[in-house]
Amino acid sequence: xxxxxxxxxxxxxxxxGTSEPYKxxxxxxxxxxxxxxxYAHAQFLEEAIGxxxxxxxxxxxxxxxxxxxxxxxxxxxxxxxxxxxxxLKSLENRSKxxxxxxxxxxxxxxxxxxxxxxxxxxxSDFFLKxxxxxxxxxxxxxxxxxQPFIARLEGVDIGTVQSLFTDEPSxxxxxxxxxxxxVWLRKDRKExxxxxTANLNLRTKxxxxxxxxxxxxxxxxNLEAMAxxxxxxxxxxxxxxxxxxxxxxxxxxxxxxxxxVQDLANRVVxxxxxxxxxxxxxxxxMQRHPLLTPGLNPPDMHTVNDNWGVNDSATxxxxxxxxxxxxxxxxxxxxxxxxxDPVKLLHRLESVKILPNSGTNDPDLYGAITGQGVSLPxxxxxxxxxxxxxxxxxxxxxxxxxxxxxxxxxxxxxCFNDGEFRxxxxxxxxxxxxxxxxxxxxxxxxxxxxxxxxxxxNALIVGAYTEKVNIIDAKYAxxxxxxxxxxxxxxxxxxxxxxxxxxxxxxxxFEGGNMAWDGQNPAESINDLGLLTTHYRPNFRMLDHxxxxxxxxxxxxxxxxxxxxxxxxxxxxxxxxxxxxxxxWTSAMQAHFIATSSKRERGNFLRRYGYGVPDLDRAIKSxxxxxxxxxxxxxxxxxxxxxxxTMKEMKIHKLPLPKEILEELGExxxxxxxxxxxxxxxxxxxxxxxxRHRYPSHGFRFQVKDSLETDEMFRERINLAAREKEEDLSGxxxxxxxxxxxxxHARDFGSIHSDIWQGTAVELAAKDAIxxxxxxxxxxxxxxxxxxxxxxxYSLLVSIRVPxxxxxxxxxxxxxxxxxxxxxxx
Numbered sequence: 100x101x102x103x104x105x106x107x108x109x110x111x112x113x114x115x116g117t118s119e120p121y122k123x124x125x126x127x128x129x130x131x132x133x134x135x136x137x138y139a140h141a142q143f144l145e146e147a148i149g150x151x152x153x154x155x156x157x158x159x160x161x162x163x164x165x166x167x168x169x170x171x172x173x174x175x176x177x178x179x180x181x182x183x184x185x186x187l188k189s190l191e192n193r194s195k196x197x198x199x200x201x202x203x204x205x206x207x208x209x210x211x212x213x214x215x216x217x218x219x220x221x222x223s224d225f226f227l228k229x230x231x232x233x234x235x236x237x238x239x240x241x242x243x244x245x246q247p248f249i250a251r252l253e254g255v256d257i258g259t260v261q262s263l264f265t266d267e268p269s270x271x272x273x274x275x276x277x278x279x280x281x282v283w284l285r286k287d288r289k290e291x292x293x294x295x296t297a298n299l300n301l302r303t304k305x306x307x308x309x310x311x312x313x314x315x316x317x318x319x320x321n322l323e324a325m326a327x328x329x330x331x332x333x334x335x336x337x338x339x340x341x342x343x344x345x346x347x348x349x350x351x352x353x354x355x356x357x358x359x360v361q362d363l364a365n366r367v368v369x370x371x372x373x374x375x376x377x378x379x380x381x382x383x384x385m386q387r388h389p390l391l392t393p394g395l396n397p398p399d400m401h402t403v404n405d406n407w408g409v410n411d412s413a414t415x416x417x418x419x420x421x422x423x424x425x426x427x428x429x430x431x432x433x434x435x436x437x438x439x440d441p442v443k444l445l446h447r448l449e450s451v452k453i454l455p456n457s458g459t460n461d462p463d464l465y466g467a468i469t470g471q472g473v474s475l476p477x478x479x480x481x482x483x484x485x486x487x488x489x490x491x492x493x494x495x496x497x498x499x500x501x502x503x504x505x506x507x508x509x510x511x512x513x514c515f516n517d518g519e520f521r522x523x524x525x526x527x528x529x530x531x532x533x534x535x536x537x538x539x540x541x542x543x544x545x546x547x548x549x550x551x552x553x554x555x556x557n558a559l560i561v562g563a564y565t566e567k568v569n570i571i572d573a574k575y576a577x578x579x580x581x582x583x584x585x586x587x588x589x590x591x592x593x594x595x596x597x598x599x600x601x602x603x604x605x606x607x608x609f610e611g612g613n614m615a616w617d618g619q620n621p622a623e624s625i626n627d628l629g630l631l632t633t634h635y636r637p638n639f640r641m642l643d644h645x646x647x648x649x650x651x652x653x654x655x656x657x658x659x660x661x662x663x664x665x666x667x668x669x670x671x672x673x674x675x676x677x678x679x680x681x682x683x684w685t686s687a688m689q690a691h692f693i694a695t696s697s698k699r700e701r702g703n704f705l706r707r708y709g710y711g712v713p714d715l716d717r718a719i720k721s722x723x724x725x726x727x728x729x730x731x732x733x734x735x736x737x738x739x740x741x742x743x744x745t746m747k748e749m750k751i752h753k754l755p756l757p758k759e760i761l762e763e764l765g766e767x768x769x770x771x772x773x774x775x776x777x778x779x780x781x782x783x784x785x786x787x788x789x790x791r792h793r794y795p796s797h798g799f800r801f802q803v804k805d806s807l808e809t810d811e812m813f814r815e816r817i818n819l820a821a822r823e824k825e826e827d828l829s830g831x832x833x834x835x836x837x838x839x840x841x842x843x844h845a846r847d848f849g850s851i852h853s854d855i856w857q858g859t860a861v862e863l864a865a866k867d868a869i870x871x872x873x874x875x876x877x878x879x880x881x882x883x884x885x886x887x888x889x890x891x892x893y894s895l896l897v898s899i900r901v902p903x904x905x906x907x908x909x910x911x912x913x914x915x916x917x918x919x920x921x922x923x924x925x
Contacts, residue, residue, distance in 0.1 A: 563611020
């Protein structure tokens with residue numbers, strides 16, 4: 100199919116949507132607790148907590164009097180069934196300073212979770228009294244007192260180091276082996292923790308991360324020493340194993356003649372100092388490479404450790420320099436080498452070295468290092484527009500469920516920043532490092548999860564696909580490309596194996612090259628199936644090749660820089676949204692979607708391919724029969740009413756639809772694509788496993804007016820939909836829900852949601868309003884953190900496409916946009 104001409108700028112809808120107050124109509128009915136033999140259950144729990152309290156008293160008495168301690172207390176571990184998480188609500192009492200610090204699933208027995216609570220000595224009998232009241236007292240409705248809480252408990256014991264450990268159970272340290280712990284501290288306890296570890300002669304690292312309810316530090320000690328820490332302090336909320344230095348797998352080959360490169364270097368025209376920049380957080384860059392010098396000035400090269408220098412190194416096989424070549428020239432480098440025309444660079448580069456020149460046995464807090472890397476170029480040039488590119492991922496798979504890590508949460512915090520000045524960060528999904536055999540490689544992709552920090556909600560996470568299928572090298576005669584054209588790159592990771600409530604990853608896929616296979620042995624990466632780029636040792640050779648999700652991440656960053664150059668004032672959420680919004684699945688990918696009509700199964704394919712392959716032309720320009728409307732707005736999701744934090748407002752956006760033209764098109768097929776993009780403020784910790792203790796500050800969802808709805812019917816439906824989301828109830832009453840390709844149950848994860856509705860033009864004529872409404876998060880649930888009045892920004896992208904029909908809908912919609920859009924009609 101011929102590519103349609105895109106000659107028109109996207110349409111920016113001035114003004115904001117109409118604020119619609121949220122109307123609550125009461126809470127839904129609560130789930131009933133399990134049936135219990137009241138007295139037998141009370142006796143069982145009394146005996147269990149009695150044993151736990153005896154151990155707690157012995158623990159308190161065994162404290163070392165020479166070590167300064169916090170007010171005395173201890174940890175209790177409660178066991179509940181996963182489906183009975185209502186009990187978690189009652190495990191905290193702020194007035195008595197009882198705090199739920201960690202919640203995680205148990206492997207044995209299956210279907211159970213452990214919830215660890217810190218209890219001050221002054222409140223030692225709090226839970227025992229709750230059990231006794233359950234046994235002896237009734238409510239006004241003649242039900243056992245505290246029944247919703249006590250009946251859901253399966254057991255209780257004294258809390259240990261293992262109670263606070265929320266990483267994969269197999270990583271829990273054994274014997275006397277010292278390990279680096281990632282210690283999640285309760286807020287405002289860092290100084291006390293530092294004092295305690297100094298008294299215990301434990302080694303810690305100076306870098307730390309700070310979040311609304313946790314500070315995160317690294318400490319080196321064995322299990323016995325960590326037990327001393329939690330015995331003498333209430334500081335620790337959660338423990339994980341610190342991750343090793345991130346690593347890459349690259350096989351960089353290929354030589355080209357030096358004179359070709361010099362010829363091109365002489366034709367390159369730089370973009371100017373204040374052009375948009377792609378800032379590489381990587382292994383450094385060899386700036387003196389003649390193809391990189393025009394786009395990278397020495398003052399724009401930074402390092403987080405002065406001892407490392409700023410240049411690339413052999414340790415990382417020149418990864419940063421290879422990334423720089425792709426970020427600057429994308430896939431056009433070979434074409435540029437073969438022509439004689441001037442080459443105008445469209446953006447610049449910056450480099451921050453975040454990886455050492457040689458490996459180290461000590462892990463680092465890479466969230467803090469990433470934060471340092473982001474700040475250096477901003478201090479150097481605070482006014483420059485930039486996108487951050489990081490194809491650095493951890494090869495330690497301690498968490499394969501999608502749960503946020505300290506590193507991914509730090510990335511989310513960097514993107515959100517203070518909510519006013521937000522950043523766009525693009526990160527690779529990570530590569531499969533094991534040998535890949537055979538033609539069923541997609542099964543391997545589906546079980547190999549996205550790497551750390553790809554759990555980040557706000558970053559654009561990039562996977563790889565490939566169109567590279569031509570093998571010319573005679574050495575590989577008889578070999579075949581492992582992936583068919585248009586399929587997933589053999590080494591690209593996915594989120595198919597993640598728990599279903601975490602974000603869809605990757606967001607999109609870009610070209611990552613292919614692998615060659617001889618039919619028997621493990622597949623290999625070869626030059627013919629890779630991407631041409633710059634080599635980090637230009638004295639040795641000028642050109643190299645790179646592949647997999649690293650190259651895909653470079654291409655995504657190039658596209659983001661082009662969008663930012665075209666639309667310099669857009670929110671970072673909008674730039675991320677346009678990349679996702681422009682994406683389409685290849686025919687090879689679509690074959691999997693078409694094979695099933697189940698939206699749930701489509702959701703699994705979405706976790707393999709993301710939203711598809713982005714298109715730069717579509718992201719930047721509209722066509723006469725395929726246009727994009729861009730809306731940027733903000734909402735205050737919550738406020739306080741009668742001392743409770745409740746939903747505050749929604750926004751209704753009236754669409755400027757040319758109804759007469761659409762009605763004339765009648766039964767012609769038309770597509771409506773909507774993408775909602777926003778950033779959340781993170782609040783990490785395994786308490787986020789429970790619905791009441793959430794990782795994101797808030798969420799947004801969208802609803803579109805049905806073709807048969809009146810304005811009032813639409814208003815009533817969105818209030819109901821918002822209430823169902825707030826109360827964790829299922830249900831979607833959108834009458835044309837079957838016309839959405841994914842539907843809300845498949846698309847509403849993470850902080851970017853995109854879907855396509857397909858129907859007739861006459862149906863679309865009546866679908867003239869979109870509502871954006873908030874759903875709950877910790878801004879709402881945690882009133883004491885005082886973020887319930889915060890403002891949240893979002894981008895709403897709306898495309899209308901009339902496939903296969905030569906009709907101009909751009910001009911009439913453009914005319915309507917230029918007029919005063921009657922947003923107050925609601």
